Amino acid sequence: MKGIIFNILEDMVVEKLGMAAWNSLLEKNAPQGRVYVSAKNYDDSELFSLAQAVGDTLQLPLADVVKAFGHYLFQGLVERHQSVVQRFASFDALVLGIHDVIHVEVNKLYVDPSLPTISCEKTSDNTIKMFYHSPRQLCLCAEGLLYGAADYYKIPITIQHTQCMHLGAEQCELIIEQRHD
Amino acid sequence: MTEQFGPYYDAYLREKKARREIEQLLEDSTRQLYEKNQLLEQQLAQIKSQQNTLLQHEKLSTLGTLAAGLAHEINNPLAFIISNLNTLSYYTNELISTCGDKANPSIVHDTYEIVDEMTKGSLRIKDIVGNLLFFSQNETDHPQQINLTKAIELAIIMLKAELSGINVQLDIAAEHEVFFNPSELSVVLVNLILNAIEACEKNEDEPLLKIKSHLANKHLHIMFIDNGCGMSDETQQKIFHPFFTTKTVGQGTGMGLPMTLKMTTKHNGDIQVTSILGQGTTVTLILPIP
Incomplete structure (x- = not known):
């Protein structure tokens, strides 16, 4: 997992729980003296341990923490990569451009970013069907990212996770619908 | 959190901001490096492609010189072999009719067959030599403005029998x-259509050949699209190599496409091939607009 993800997790933990909490999490779940550099790769298990520890601290299930982190992650990525996000005029354009634009940009910046396979299709004016596949099975993080993106574009959405890798599916299927409240 | 309003927290934020700016600079440089690298890779691929084209032309040019000498050496003895075979055939007929009923029927049958096969073989050698000669000949026929529809229709009429069922x-x-x-345009079109026909023969469902044209970048693109057997990448790389053929021994000379390419490049054109094994092939003949 790239250091940038750890950096944003740190931002979230410091913002929500304070610096002491982050130091304590690092002490217990990362090698001694660990610093996270955005472009470097770190073991996935380190991120999962940290996320689990956040869940334990907040007494939340891991799934909720991962989803909440996904939500926070979007804003962190926007702050760091404004120019990429500004290319998309709408939420739909951004979601439909994940594979062809965003992942292309990520590949320019990072060596071996191990990106998930994402394909999207617009099934109606208000609905996008997304397929997600990754050995990391971070579909809940993807869901959180989508909610984060919807907040950024100030549109309300609902997501139905109609099939999931955690339940044995080959890939996750997410139906993203824009609500008109 | 009280800790988040102290001087150390401010210092932490300052350091974090500095680090992010440095990382941003690094990312900008990495992105530029990646894009320049991509451009270099594209240019390298273009140079390689041009090198391959040059090599291909060099090969065909060498082949032309070789073919001229070889064709001359083969044509002379071949001419009297064919001539003598005709005489031999005539003498055989004479002898057999002289012998009448005394002639052994199986020998008579074999003799006719042997002479016939020798004649066919010799004529095939003549064709191959004729193809080889194309690479060295100085054409007497001059290029002229030709209506593409008429030329294609003519090629289709010539291949009417082969096109049945497609x-x-x-x-x-x-x-x-x-x-x-x-005359060369006719050879080019017939060769390209023949190749498509042969590919389509392996499609037992609904063999289809589409021939269409469009203008792009001051060139006329004539596409021959078939839904035949397609080609592997390996075959695609070799189709313009002289004597390369996927047909069984004796069925093809492997000179059709090299000749077609040579004729096309001579007229400042090019041929592009895209193919998917098992799905079909698109051959695009690209010619400058007159």
Whole structure:
């Protein structure tokens, strides 16, 4: 997992729980003296341990923490990569451009970013069907990212996770619908 | 959190901001490096492609010199072999009719067959030599403006028998013309259509050949699209190599496409091939607009 993800997790933990909490999490779940550099790769298990520890601290299930982190992650990525996000005029354009634009940009910046396979299709004016596949099975993080993106574009959405890798599916299927409240 | 309002927290935020700015600079440089690298890779691929084209032309040019000498050496003895075979055939007929009923029927049958096969073999050698000679000949026929629809229709008429059972769809603008040596254009079109026919023969469902043209970048693109057997990447790389053929021994000379390419490049054109094994092939003949 790239250091940038750890950096944003740190931002979230410091913002929500304070610096002491982050130091304590690092002490217990990362090698001694660990610093996270955005472009470097770190073991996935380190991120999962940290996320689990956040869940334990907040007494939340891991799934909720991962989803909440996904939500926070979007804003962190926007702050760091404004120019990429500004290319998309709408939420739909951004979601439909994940594979062809965003992942292309990520590949320019990072060596071996191990990106998930994402394909999207617009099934109606208000609905996008997304397929997600990754050995990391971070579909809940993807869901959180989508909610984060919807907040950024100030549109309300609902997501139905109609099939999931955690339940044995080959890939996750997410139906993203824009609500008109 | 009280800790988040102290001087150390401010310092932490400052340091974090500094680090992010440095990382941003690094990312900008990495992105530029990646894009420049991509450009270099594209240019390298273009140079390699040009090198391959040059090599291909070099090969064909060498082949032309070789073919001229070889054809001359083969043609002379071949001419008297064919001539003598005709005489031998005549003498055989004479002898057999002289012998009448005394002639052994199986020997008579074999003799006719042997002479016939020798004649066919010799004529095939003559064809191959004729093809080889194309690479060295100085054409006497001059390029001229030709209506593409008429040229394609003529090629289709010539291949009427071979095209039976294949759905041929033409989409050629009536005004499209090419500047080409007429007899060579005929060879080029016949060769490309023949290749498509042979590919389609392996499609037992609904063999289809679409021939269509369009203008792009001051060139006329004539596409021959078939839904035949397609080609592997390996075959695609070799199709313009002289004597390369996927047909069984004796069925093809492997000279059709090299000749076609040579004729096309001579008229400042090019041929592009895209193919998916098991799905079909698109051959695009690209010619400058007259």
